[in-house]
Amino acid sequence: MTAVTPDVLLDRLRWRYAVKKFDSARPIAAGVWAALEESLVLSTSSYGLQPWKFFVVTSPETRAQLLPHSWGQRQVVDASHLVVFALKEGVGADDATRLARRTAEVQGVPIEKTDGYRKMVTSSLTSKPQSEVDAWMTNQVYIALGHFLTAAALLDVDTCPMEGFVASEYDAILGLPAKGYHAIVLATAGYRASDDAYAAKPKVRYPVSEVVEYL
Amino acid sequence: MTAVTPDVLLDRLRWRYAVKKFDSARPIAAGVWAALEESLVLSTSSYGLQPWKFFVVTSPETRAQLLPHSWGQRQVVDASHLVVFALKEGVGADDATRLARRTAEVQGVPIEKTDGYRKMVTSSLTSKPQSEVDAWMTNQVYIALGHFLTAAALLDVDTCPMEGFVASEYDAILGLPAKGYHAIVLATAGYRASDDAYAAKPKVRYPVSEVVEYL
Numbered sequence: 001m002t003a004v005t006p007d008v009l010l011d012r013l014r015w016r017y018a019v020k021k022f023d024s025a026r027p028i029a030a031g032v033w034a035a036l037e038e039s040l041v042l043s044t045s046s047y048g049l050q051p052w053k054f055f056v057v058t059s060p061e062t063r064a065q066l067l068p069h070s071w072g073q074r075q076v077v078d079a080s081h082l083v084v085f086a087l088k089e090g091v092g093a094d095d096a097t098r099l100a101r102r103t104a105e106v107q108g109v110p111i112e113k114t115d116g117y118r119k120m121v122t123s124s125l126t127s128k129p130q131s132e133v134d135a136w137m138t139n140q141v142y143i144a145l146g147h148f149l150t151a152a153a154l155l156d157v158d159t160c161p162m163e164g165f166v167a168s169e170y171d172a173i174l175g176l177p178a179k180g181y182h183a184i185v186l187a188t189a190g191y192r193a194s195d196d197a198y199a200a201k202p203k204v205r206y207p208v209s210e211v212v213e214y215l
Numbered sequence: 216m217t218a219v220t221p222d223v224l225l226d227r228l229r230w231r232y233a234v235k236k237f238d239s240a241r242p243i244a245a246g247v248w249a250a251l252e253e254s255l256v257l258s259t260s261s262y263g264l265q266p267w268k269f270f271v272v273t274s275p276e277t278r279a280q281l282l283p284h285s286w287g288q289r290q291v292v293d294a295s296h297l298v299v300f301a302l303k304e305g306v307g308a309d310d311a312t313r314l315a316r317r318t319a320e321v322q323g324v325p326i327e328k329t330d331g332y333r334k335m336v337t338s339s340l341t342s343k344p345q346s347e348v349d350a351w352m353t354n355q356v357y358i359a360l361g362h363f364l365t366a367a368a369l370l371d372v373d374t375c376p377m378e379g380f381v382a383s384e385y386d387a388i389l390g391l392p393a394k395g396y397h398a399i400v401l402a403t404a405g406y407r408a409s410d411d412a413y414a415a416k417p418k419v420r421y422p423v424s425e426v427v428e429y430l
Contacts, residue, residue: 003227004369006250008218013257013366035221041426042228044364046378048419054427062430103419135350136378139400142354143376146361149259151228154219154369161358163261163351174430185354204263204318211256212269215277215389 004154016153017203019160019188021196024078028190032155033081036189039151040083043144047121049099051091051137052144053181055084055174062173069169070186075160080190084170085145086181090130091137096121141184152189162186219369231368232418234375234403236411239293243405247370248296251404254366255298258359262336264314266306266352267359268396270299270389277388284384285401290375295405299385300360301396305345306352311336356399367404377401 028036040054057063063077070076088095100118104111125133145161152159163185170176170183192199205211243251255269272278278292285291303310315333319326340348360376367374378400385391385398407414420426 002247002369002371003223004219006247006370009366009369010250010253010257012218013254018259032217032221035225037423037427038225039228041420041423042225042418043361044233044376050421050426052426056427056429058429099419102421106417106419108417135353138350139354139357142357143361143364146258146358146363147365148361149358150362150365151224154217154224155221156217161259179428202321203257204314204321205256206265206317208252208256211265211267212252212271213394214271214273 009154012153012156013150014203016149016159017198017201019075019079019158019190019192019196020198021193022075022078022080022158022188022190023193026080026191028080028157032157035155036148036152036157040144040148043147045140045143046136047099047124049091049095049121049137049140051088051095052141053086053088053179054144055086055176055181057082057084057174065173066165066170069166069173070162071164073162073164075162075188076165076186078190079160079188081188083148083187083189084174084176084183085141085185085187086176087134087138087141087184089177089180089182091133092125092130093122096125138184145185145187148187157189158192160188162188224369227368227371228365229418231364231374232413232416234290234294234373234405234407234411235413236408237290237293237295237373237403237405238408241295241406243295243372247372250370251363251367251372255359255363258362260355260358261351262314262339264306264310264336264352264355266303266310267356268301268303268394269359270301270391270396272297272299272389280388281380281385284381284388285377286379288377288379290377290403291380291401293405294375294403296403298363298402298404299389299391299398300356300400300402301391302349302353302356302399304392304395304397306348307340307345308337311340353399360400360402363402372404373407375403377403
């Protein structure tokens with residue numbers, strides 16, 4: 001018997017949907033948010049590079065400023081939490097070094113023991129044009145997004161992933177470039193409003209026969 | 216009290232790691248796999264486009280053929296399941312139409328009611344160069360990957376996401392282009408071997424203070 005049964009998992013995944021209207025009066029409890037914050041930290045990435053930072057915008061004034069750059073989608077101001085998934089600028093050799101240093105620290109091994117890995121990661125990152133590395137690293141940010149949406153659903157937390165926003169305006173308002181990051185995608189998280197009409201709509205998915213094929 | 220507690224969620228997320236050596240004698244039980252298959256179908260995507268297909272390679276002969284194109288990583292042959300996350304070629308206006316048709320069918324509304332949505336999605340897909348659409352849709356495939364890895368961990372199923380493979384060889388061996396798809400990323404799933412040395416290594420993550428910032 002697994003800690004979570006297949007039925008419970010599927011129940012939560014069927015329950016989730018992209019919330020259009022959040023209950024602005026209902027915050028995520030601190031203990032639940034702490035678990036979601038840690039689940040962000042635990043996300044998987046290529047080589048373990050973690051080429052990201054998750055900016056959680058808590059200031060209501062800042063969130064109001066972001067609204068016009070979010071196609072007016074009110075999730076940005078109404079949800080309990082607004083998370084900006086941001087990509088580190090110019091991921092390259094320094095990041096391989098940083099990772100090697102962290103690996104040695106966490107695993108309690110001499111830094112020399114991580115040298116082979118550092119060289120392999122460095123070579124992988126520096127043998128392609130930066131634009132290709134950026135696209136590759138952007139993909140990793142989307143792994144973290146999928147991970148976060150699923151983790152939230154398991155804790156009965158509603159979400160809405162959002163690509164409909166002007167990244168350059170987010171960057172400017174939040175000062176991300178000065179920190180070395182760029183906004184890639186958003187997730188709003190909280191609880192659905194009781195009158196969100198979208199909650200009742202059947203989920204639109206293609207039949208399994210069109211989406212999964214056994215070879 | 217939520218169906219899954221924060222402690223259970225975090226326990227599973229800390230337990231997971233990128234398995235290097237699977238127990239090749241231990242398959243995923245049918246009921247557990249069925250839930251993972253459905254969780255793939257339930258993945259989130261931009262506009263709900265689901266620009267993907269998940270090819271599950273069951274033939275041992277085919278998997279052996281793929282091994283030399285996977286940097287020799289034996290997860291490809293040893294894991295219970297090998298899933299090739301593939302992107303639909305040339306996502307565009309036809310996909311918006313297909314989605315509108317499916318929406319009308321699932322939600323039981325006349326097709327005309329989905330026309331506004333179809334036009335919006337079409338315009339969004341056709342107003343950018345195909346290469347940009349492909350990159351955008353590739354991101355969606357990675358959402359599905361993050362979703363799958365998390366769902367598996369919740370069911371005590373081990374995984375290893377894999378980008379280290381030659382996509383063009385996978386495409387050729389599996390005949391994906393003829394089906395209109397291209398391999399993007401892999402996930403192997405099953406159960407860790409009892410002697411996988413990687414299972415015991417502490418997980419390397421940056422401290423939360425470096426990964427999450429409140430603004």
